[in-house]
Amino acid sequence: MSRPVVPSRWWAHPGESLWVRMVLIVVVAGLYVAWIDNVGVNTGLGSVLMLIIPGALFALAMGVSYGWCGLVTFGQGAFFSMGGFTAALLREKELSPLSVVVLGGVVGGFAAWVFAALVLRRSTSLWFAMLTLAFGQFLFEYGNKSSHFGGPDGIAGIPRGSVFGQDLLMQWPFTIYSLIVATVVMLVLAVVYVSGFGMVGRAARLNSQRAEALGLNVVMIQVTMFGVSGAVAGVAGVLLAQQQSFFSTGYLGLQFAGAAIVAAMIGGVNSYWGPLIGFTILALAQNQLAGSTLGSVGWDLVLGVGVVIIVLLAPDGLMGGLDSARRSLGRRMTRRARVDRRRESSEPRAPEAVGEGS
Amino acid sequence: MSSFIVAVISGLSAGALLFLAASGLTLVFGVMRIINFAQGAMVMLGAFIFHSALFGQFQPTIPAFVLSVMITTLAMAVFGVLLDVILVHRLVKLDEVPVLLATFGLLLAITGAVPLLFGTLPLSSSLPKSIDRTVTLGSGVVVPLYDLILIVVAAVITAFLAWLLNSTGFGRRVKAVSDDSDMAEASGVRSGSIRMLAFALGSALAGLGGALFAPLVTLDSGLGAGIVVEVFVVIVVAGLGSIWGALVVCLLLSILVAMFSLYAADLQPYVLYSVMGLAILLKPGGFFGARHSE
Numbered sequence: 001m002s003r004p005v006v007p008s009r010w011w012a013h014p015g016e017s018l019w020v021r022m023v024l025i026v027v028v029a030g031l032y033v034a035w036i037d038n039v040g041v042n043t044g045l046g047s048v049l050m051l052i053i054p055g056a057l058f059a060l061a062m063g064v065s066y067g068w069c070g071l072v073t074f075g076q077g078a079f080f081s082m083g084g085f086t087a088a089l090l091r092e093k094e095l096s097p098l099s100v101v102v103l104g105g106v107v108g109g110f111a112a113w114v115f116a117a118l119v120l121r122r123s124t125s126l127w128f129a130m131l132t133l134a135f136g137q138f139l140f141e142y143g144n145k146s147s148h149f150g151g152p153d154g155i156a157g158i159p160r161g162s163v164f165g166q167d168l169l170m171q172w173p174f175t176i177y178s179l180i181v182a183t184v185v186m187l188v189l190a191v192v193y194v195s196g197f198g199m200v201g202r203a204a205r206l207n208s209q210r211a212e213a214l215g216l217n218v219v220m221i222q223v224t225m226f227g228v229s230g231a232v233a234g235v236a237g238v239l240l241a242q243q244q245s246f247f248s249t250g251y252l253g254l255q256f257a258g259a260a261i262v263a264a265m266i267g268g269v270n271s272y273w274g275p276l277i278g279f280t281i282l283a284l285a286q287n288q289l290a291g292s293t294l295g296s297v298g299w300d301l302v303l304g305v306g307v308v309i310i311v312l313l314a315p316d317g318l319m320g321g322l323d324s325a326r327r328s329l330g331r332r333m334t335r336r337a338r339v340d341r342r343r344e345s346s347e348p349r350a351p352e353a354v355g356e357g358s
Numbered sequence: 359m360s361s362f363i364v365a366v367i368s369g370l371s372a373g374a375l376l377f378l379a380a381s382g383l384t385l386v387f388g389v390m391r392i393i394n395f396a397q398g399a400m401v402m403l404g405a406f407i408f409h410s411a412l413f414g415q416f417q418p419t420i421p422a423f424v425l426s427v428m429i430t431t432l433a434m435a436v437f438g439v440l441l442d443v444i445l446v447h448r449l450v451k452l453d454e455v456p457v458l459l460a461t462f463g464l465l466l467a468i469t470g471a472v473p474l475l476f477g478t479l480p481l482s483s484s485l486p487k488s489i490d491r492t493v494t495l496g497s498g499v500v501v502p503l504y505d506l507i508l509i510v511v512a513a514v515i516t517a518f519l520a521w522l523l524n525s526t527g528f529g530r531r532v533k534a535v536s537d538d539s540d541m542a543e544a545s546g547v548r549s550g551s552i553r554m555l556a557f558a559l560g561s562a563l564a565g566l567g568g569a570l571f572a573p574l575v576t577l578d579s580g581l582g583a584g585i586v587v588e589v590f591v592v593i594v595v596a597g598l599g600s601i602w603g604a605l606v607v608c609l610l611l612s613i614l615v616a617m618f619s620l621y622a623a624d625l626q627p628y629v630l631y632s633v634m635g636l637a638i639l640l641k642p643g644g645f646f647g648a649r650h651s652e
Contacts, residue, residue: 123642138631304467
């Protein structure tokens with residue numbers, strides 16, 4: 001991120017300020033509630049919007065891994081599923097759903113941290129990407145063979161429970177609950193993003209050799225950030241398991257992780273909001289195409305062509321495009337302001353000569 | 359003892375199929391520095407094209423079978439050229455990770471296009487009647503004839519690749535481009551066309567692998583992702599850029615898997631991943647990796 005000026009005024013670079021970001025998160029969550037309320041929870045679009053919450057969190061986990069520290073992963077479904085199966089295996093214990101969420105996050109985060117620590121100690125991020133794929137596939141085989149995880153049929157009957165006396169069985173309270181969980185996760189991530197740790201993570205992604213030359217321990221940063229990503233994926237998995245009251249090994253596959261990668265890339269992995277926006281766009285697009293062949297059997301074709309186009313034409317995604325547009329607009333405005341100032345300071349002229357600047 | 363030999367032969371034949379997929383990937387990496395995530399999907403596409411080329415015959419005659427294999431190989435070579443013209447040549451100047459993502463997109467695109475082109479129903483075909491039998495080699499060693507054919511085909515392909523890369527002008531140009539494409543260009547080698555031909559060759563190898571694989575399985579669009587994982591295991595263990603390393607690893611790994619399915623069938627699905635994990639911990643960059651280690 002080659003930003004030439006250090007932001008001094010929060011309104012000049014609203015994306016940089018932690019407080020603006022936090023207010024935005026809460027406002028977006030509120031707007032989202034209003035949107036779902038308007039659509040209705042049980043209509044077609046409403047149920048898509050419901051699924052957006054865990055899916056968008058999962059896409060965000062993808063963004064944390066790739067955009068925030070440069071580790072591409074095709075096996076993030078593994079940590080998502082660890083969260084989901086945490087909820088599934090604890091279905092008969094009478095636990096508060098919130099403690100299951102925390103537990104799922106811890107399980108996913110710890111597993112991701114251990115995995116990255118083992119792999120990155122000896123190899124580079126390219127091999128890491130391939131190994132995540134094999135790791136997911138390995139767990140898929142294991143989960144399907146082992147009797148604990150319900151095999152290909154999955155585990156049903158995961159309870160939603162109740163929080164602070166509020167029963168979550170109905171869709172509407174559950175939506176609010178998962179939105180609050182997602183908001184908290186995003187607030188925590190906002191702190192991580194603007195922290196020094198978040199910054200060195202992005203430095204590690206942009207140029208790991210230069211970051212290392214500056215004395216940063218790139219591997220340690222990446223391992224820790226991957227742990228954060230795994231924790232977010234785990235939380236997303238728990239939310240999905242609670243929402244569907246069902247979880248299976250299907251989420252370990254390449255297809256599920258692939259959709260999140262595409263979402264993160266469409267929105268822009270560099271940006272904090274990119275993965276969420278990308279996932280929302282994808283989910284709504286799939287909802288639009290749901291009736292057609294392209295939306296059902298051919299959906300992977302849409303995703304795949306999307307990735308190729310993004311990599312070739314807009315590697316920073318939608319948010320990256322907006323950012324550069326805003327910056328070039330900003331430059332033009334700065335130039336104009338400078339011209340105006342020079343005119344003010346020079347001799348007073350006739351009004352017609354001051355006219356419109358270029 | 360006889361069951362041991364049978365397992366070795368079935369391992370060798372599985373390794374032969376795996377090598378057809380992995381050699382294309384290694385070749386393309388050597389010349390273009392592109393890890394083709396979509397190689398598995400291209401093998402799958404080859405299998406579907408093979409099935410279409412049979413025009414619905416469930417059990418083809420031998421000439422029809424051979425003709426379909428050749429048509430598939432040719433069609434995939436053409437597909438490789440098209441893909442290079444449209445997409446792949448643009449990837450050469452990108453970094454490794456964006457390339458991996460772009461070819462992953464290609465994998466998704468092919469996986470999504472296959473049900474649109476060939477329908478969503480699983481397809482299957484069988485071997486020609488006279489091939490679909492077993493042969494007896496010595497006492498108690500009974501193996502499917504097709505296993506032996508696969509081993510022979512892979513040996514022929516290996517010899518062909520060795521000849522092509524070591525003893526022809528094309529091979530020398532390929533080497534020049536993969537060592538230093540600027541220098542090769544300055545000496546009058548058209549690196550763009552060499553890359554295109556190499557990609558087409560890799561694609562044709564994937565097609566051949568897919569066609570030979572098709573009679574053994576039921577075809578559905580999920581096949582590609584499974585193949586690509588196995589190919590990745592091979593190149594993680596072997597390292598990138600060495601076709602002969604890939605050959606050795608394909609054969610040894612497949613024999614190992616066959617041994618496990620003989621003596622410890624429960625553990626058989628995990629063999630590949632365990633070997634891959636060990637390889638990363640013991641020898642990151644692969645046992646035969648040339649320039650690309652670390």
